[in-house]
Amino acid sequence: MAESDLxxxxxxxxxxxxxxxxxxxxAALLELNGAVRTLEPATYLIREGEPPRTNAFLLSGxxxxxxxxxxxxxxxVGLQIPGDPLDFQLLYADAADHNVQxxxxxxVLVVPRPAVQELIETRPAIARAIMISILSDAAIxxxxxxxxxxxxxxARLAHLLCEFxxxxxxxxxxxxxxxxxxxTQEQLxxxxxxxxxxxxxxxRSLEAEGVLTRRGRRVEFNDWERIRRIADFSxxxxxxxxxxxx
Amino acid sequence: MAESDLxxxxxxxxxxxxxxxxxxxxAALLELNGAVRTLEPATYLIREGEPPRTNAFLLSGxxxxxxxxxxxxxxxVGLQIPGDPLDFQLLYADAADHNVQxxxxxxVLVVPRPAVQELIETRPAIARAIMISILSDAAIxxxxxxxxxxxxxxARLAHLLCEFxxxxxxxxxxxxxxxxxxxTQEQLxxxxxxxxxxxxxxxRSLEAEGVLTRRGRRVEFNDWERIRRIADFSxxxxxxxxxxxx
DNA sequence: CGTTTAATTGAAAGCAGTCAAACTATGTGG
DNA sequence: CCACATAGTTTGACTGCTTTCAATTAAACG
Numbered sequence: 001m002a003e004s005d006l007x008x009x010x011x012x013x014x015x016x017x018x019x020x021x022x023x024x025x026x027a028a029l030l031e032l033n034g035a036v037r038t039l040e041p042a043t044y045l046i047r048e049g050e051p052p053r054t055n056a057f058l059l060s061g062x063x064x065x066x067x068x069x070x071x072x073x074x075x076x077v078g079l080q081i082p083g084d085p086l087d088f089q090l091l092y093a094d095a096a097d098h099n100v101q102x103x104x105x106x107x108v109l110v111v112p113r114p115a116v117q118e119l120i121e122t123r124p125a126i127a128r129a130i131m132i133s134i135l136s137d138a139a140i141x142x143x144x145x146x147x148x149x150x151x152x153x154x155a156r157l158a159h160l161l162c163e164f165x166x167x168x169x170x171x172x173x174x175x176x177x178x179x180x181x182x183x184t185q186e187q188l189x190x191x192x193x194x195x196x197x198x199x200x201x202x203x204r205s206l207e208a209e210g211v212l213t214r215r216g217r218r219v220e221f222n223d224w225e226r227i228r229r230i231a232d233f234s235x236x237x238x239x240x241x242x243x244x245x246x
Numbered sequence: 247m248a249e250s251d252l253x254x255x256x257x258x259x260x261x262x263x264x265x266x267x268x269x270x271x272x273a274a275l276l277e278l279n280g281a282v283r284t285l286e287p288a289t290y291l292i293r294e295g296e297p298p299r300t301n302a303f304l305l306s307g308x309x310x311x312x313x314x315x316x317x318x319x320x321x322x323v324g325l326q327i328p329g330d331p332l333d334f335q336l337l338y339a340d341a342a343d344h345n346v347q348x349x350x351x352x353x354v355l356v357v358p359r360p361a362v363q364e365l366i367e368t369r370p371a372i373a374r375a376i377m378i379s380i381l382s383d384a385a386i387x388x389x390x391x392x393x394x395x396x397x398x399x400x401a402r403l404a405h406l407l408c409e410f411x412x413x414x415x416x417x418x419x420x421x422x423x424x425x426x427x428x429x430t431q432e433q434l435x436x437x438x439x440x441x442x443x444x445x446x447x448x449x450r451s452l453e454a455e456g457v458l459t460r461r462g463r464r465v466e467f468n469d470w471e472r473i474r475r476i477a478d479f480s481x482x483x484x485x486x487x488x489x490x491x492x
Numbered sequence: 493c494g495t496t497t498a499a500t501t502g503a504a505a506g507c508a509g510t511c512a513a514a515c516t517a518t519g520t521g522g
Numbered sequence: 523c524c525a526c527a528t529a530g531t532t533t534g535a536c537t538g539c540t541t542t543c544a545a546t547t548a549a550a551c552g
Contacts, residue, residue, distance in 0.1 A: 092265070120377075121374075141387045144391055145391050197508090442499085443501090444541070446499060
């Protein structure tokens with residue numbers, strides 16, 4: 001198996017972790033004609049209003065989904081970590097309802113859009129895994145809506161940190177209580193419906209209380225249970241596809 | 247065709263409006279073993295944490311999706327109108343991440359869960375229509391997140407009113423500029439991340455400016471373009487499945 | 493009709509935003 | 523390797539949108 005198959009293997013593993021895939025399903029995925037591309041930070045993969053052309057998966061680095069109001073205010077509506085599919089949300093859309101952009105330098109695996117749609121029609125198990133991925137993302141957005149709508153800045157920020165940690169850990173990345181936050185405070189604000197200034201104050205306040213420690217953008221929780229309580233964080237919504245694999 | 251087939255016909259039409267269905271697809275749907283039930287206002291169809299048992303479609307009346315923080319604050323994360331599927335969001339979940347509840351007295355068509363999953367596996371066109379329905383709901387939640395995160399109370403409320411009107415009209419319900427709002431001001435607040443008191447003030451302020459007229463819960467827009475501008479409303483996100491049918 | 497639920501209104505308090513400036517990284521070219 | 527430029531972080535003072543608390547009025551319901 002050639003070197004270039006590794007990215008497709010990553011895709012197979014991700015989908016198989018959502019719903020069981022048999023050998024034929026896996027083989028069909030591995031036969032996809034995928035191209036790996038490296039993208040600079042802040043590169044747009046999809047722009048609102050445009051027809052989605054690509055079908056990409058994040059191999060390394062981070063990406064975000066965002067929407068803008070007409071007067072330029074930005075809301076980040078999703079955060080993607082390595083392994084995440086980037087275009088399932090727009091699989092059948094003729095115009096994107098949001099922008100997708102890299103957060104850091106990132107590698108993506110680009111797969112032909114029609115090929116994916118064909119797999120969905122011919123291989124129910126793959127269709128099912130993709131649907132579970134879509135539903136799982138939707139559950140996360142609902143939790144974000146609760147977070148932004150009903151939690152104060154303290155809980156809101158803590159919740160985002162908890163979710164990020166939980167998702168990274170769920171996919172075998174990073175240590176138990178520390179990770180490099182790939183976002184500026186302005187971006188954090190845009191994800192939380194807050195201003196960068198207030199994010200800064202909230203972050204420092206959590207730090208002053210000893211809930212977390214920071215070194216640059218590296219954040220470390222001193223007590224997972226404590227920040228979890230502050231965040232009102234429950235992992236329930238992250239498993240909205242059943243617990244297969246891993 | 248028996249009287250009791252009418253509800254299934256409504257389901258067929260809704261799905262066909264999302265993605266083309268041939269005669270076999272339609273026949274397969276009509277063979278579903280559906281039961282119509284009438285539910286009182288505030289009846290729970292799904293509770294957070296529980297395994298979804300039903301697979302229901304709203305025939306008449308309104309329903310909502312909601313999540314709660316641990317200290318009891320509520321966020322409404324979705325509003326469903328007649329014709330909407332209620333359980334696709336939990337199709338493969340083993341535990342619901344949110345509650346689904348009737349808003350008004352409502353009639354639902356309940357269909358066996360396994361039968362729907364089987365249709366998805368055997369009829370790609372139906373699977374596709376369902377996926378588009380799911381993606382369309384997800385796009386609405388993203389817009390709500392932008393709304394709650396980045397618009398002030400005025401625009402936020404106006405946006406909800408615009409969306410509601412647009413969705414009702416898209417499915418052939420209600421007049422061009424007036425409709426009966428099926429929610430209390432407290433529920434509006436829970437959908438918008440505001441308090442009931444502030445919803446009241448905002449509503450009255452819009453009324454005082456002549457943007458809208460109210461009689462009880464009936465709301466009428468005096469100038470659609472004006473409220474649309476206030477709301478920063480664009481219908482783009484409501485068509486995230488392509489423009490088939492109608 | 494009495495009772496409960498929802499809508500209104502006023503006054504006061506607070507969380508988060510705005511504006512502006514200083515400070516600190518990070519990166520680049522000489 | 524230093525000087526400068528740029529992006530990001532931090533801090534303070536002030537403003538303001540929204541909440542909170544409480545009381546009143548109106549509407550819906552049995």
